[in-house]
Amino acid sequence: MxxxxxxxxxxxxxxxxxxxxxxxxxxxxxxxxxxxxxxxxxxxxxxxxxxxxxxxxxxxxxxxxxxxxxxxxxxxxxxxxxxxxxxxxxxxxxxxxxxxxxxxxxxxxxxxxxxxxxxxxxxxxxxxxxxxxxxxxxxxxxxxxxxxxxxxxxxxxxxxxxxxxxxxxxxxxxxxxxxxxxxxxxxxxxxxxxxxxxxxxxxxxxxxxxxxxxxxxxxxAQLPFVDAIGFPTGAATAAFATAVAAHGELVSDNETHRFGPRAEFKISEFYTLAERHGVSPRLFSHERPTLEALFLHLTGRNLRE
Ligand SMILES: Nc1ncnc2c1ncn2[C@@H]1O[C@H](COP(=O)(O)OP(=O)(O)OP(=O)(O)O)[C@@H](O)[C@H]1O
Ligand SMILES: [Mg+2]
Missing domain, CATH: 3.40.50.300 (P-loop containing nucleotide triphosphate hydrolases)
Structure with missing residues (x-):
């Protein structure tokens, strides 16, 4: 048309x-x-x-x-x-x-x-x-x-x-x-x-x-991961975020880090890393993929700035 x-x-x-x-x-x-x-x-x-x-x-x-x-x-x-x-x-x-x-x-x-x-x-x-x-x-x-x-x-x-x-x-x-x-x-x-x-x-x-x-x-489907583990941004999780980023894709906005692990990265290792950095598993959430995450992935920027 x-x-x-x-x-x-x-x-x-x-x-x-x-x-x-x-x-x-x-x-x-x-x-x-x-x-x-x-x-x-x-x-x-x-x-x-x-x-x-x-x-x-x-x-x-x-x-x-x-x-x-x-x-x-x-x-x-x-x-x-x-x-x-x-x-x-x-x-x-x-x-x-x-x-x-x-x-x-x-x-x-x-x-x-x-x-x-x-x-x-x-x-x-x-x-x-x-x-x-x-x-x-x-x-x-x-x-x-x-x-x-x-x-x-x-x-x-x-x-x-x-x-x-x-x-x-x-x-x-x-x-x-x-x-x-x-x-x-x-x-x-x-x-x-x-x-x-x-x-x-x-x-x-x-x-x-x-x-x-x-x-x-x-x-x-263009996102590098399907489901992600979310946890809040901030000083308390900063070092942990850096550590997990080496094992997959980390997409972050002002409030939330979303971590999509590489296939070979075991979830048990994720929890071991969290413990080592003093990050409580209670902070973790299951994150559905979103267009916001895709936009961030494509441009490195937030959709709403
Ligand atoms: N009449 C105009 N004269 C000069 N620059 C303009 C004019 N209209 C838009 N622009 C510029 O063109 C670009 C695109 O603007 P546009 O209004 O199309 O964006 P938008 O996606 O509609 O944004 P928003 O969500 O803020 O409405 C911007 O850099 C804007 O500054
Ligand atoms: Mg407009």
Whole structure:
């Protein structure tokens, strides 16, 4: 459905997208996972046709997407990272403007506005100015505004940031339902939990490059170990961490060391080392592999910094 070929986008000296090639099939729920500044919003703005790439091509069903090609852009919906609403207008007035921009009118538009307000759980606030809404309420309205014209491809740029867990779940359920009904979704986030829950395929992006691409299982299989033993970071475990690192792979963030032993390293030796360093076995936990660990493995950095 969507084909991105060697897309490059620079802002002055910064290369925000550095040769991204990617195919998205119809019906996918694709996750773009990367830290701040990775290039997620730049990717979204190119696909949405808001900006042109410096080089490379982006096509939707074979048609070139570009800022000039307004007709094709109607097939897209963008939920921008920054709230894009008129805050001195009401929820309803905002939706009317978005709908009219896409040529919707009359009873059809009114029905879609009612539906959108219901989904955003804002039916009772429809006549209130957007500036009187909480951040999460504005996020919900921002999301449904992008769906009024029933796009084929929905681009969601960190749509759930600052939304409370309950509303976030409602948004996730809603997006999953739309996806089951056939909507293709590209969803950017720096939360691996969101990518894990929602996405059938995930691209890990950093410094404008896609570093890894695949289903959750494909990606986790790229980790040098499957299961790991976790223990807390800190002065009390520092020497022990150094000692075990010689016997396998140690991936550490601010709170946790995750040790994946080499096949020949016996777990009994691990406990002997722990005893020698005065580290209590009570500190050990069984760590499932995570995208966070994979990101750390690929880049040496944390996903969230
Ligand atoms: N309009 C702009 N002018 C100059 N530099 C920009 C502009 N937009 C983005 N950049 C730079 O391009 C790089 C990628 O930014 P981008 O906004 O795409 O990242 P992101 O992955 O969306 O990050 P975040 O998670 O913080 O939203 C960054 O180095 C950023 O500073
Ligand atoms: Mg962004």
């Amino acid at each position: 969507l084909r991105i070929g060697s897309a490059i986008k620079r802002y002055g000296a910064i290369t925000a997208l550095d040769g991204v090639s990617l195919d998205i099939a119809r019906g996918e729920f694709f996750g773009l996972l990367g830290p701040n500044g990775a290039g997620k919003s730049t990717f979204m703005s190119l696909v949405a046709g808001l900006r042109a790439p410096d080089s490379g091509t982006i096509t939707l069903d074979g048609t070139l997407l570009s800022p000039a090609n307004v007709a094709t852009r109607v097939s897209l919906g963008l939920v921008p990272q920054g709230i894009a609403l008129y805050d001195d207008l009401s929820a309803e007035q905002n939706l009317r403007i978005f709908g009219e921009l896409y040529g919707l009118r009359g009873a059809d538009l009114r029905r879609r506005i009612d539906e959108a307000l219901a989904v955003a759980q804002l039916a009772d606030r429809r006549r209130d100015q957007v500036k009187t809404f909480s951040g999460g309420m504005q996020r919900r309205l921002n999301l449904v505004a992008a769906l009024l014209h029933r796009p084929k491809l929905l681009l969601c740029d960190e749509p759930a940031v600052g939304v409370d867990p309950q509303s976030r779940n409602a948004i996730f359920d809603f997006l999953e339902k739309l996806n089951r009904e056939g909507l293709t979704i590209i969803y950017s986030t720096h939360y691996m939990e969101e990518a894990t829950r929602l996405c059938s395929r995930i691209g890990i992006i950093d410094h404008g490059k896609i570093l890894a691409l695949g289903s959750l299982d494909d990606l986790l």
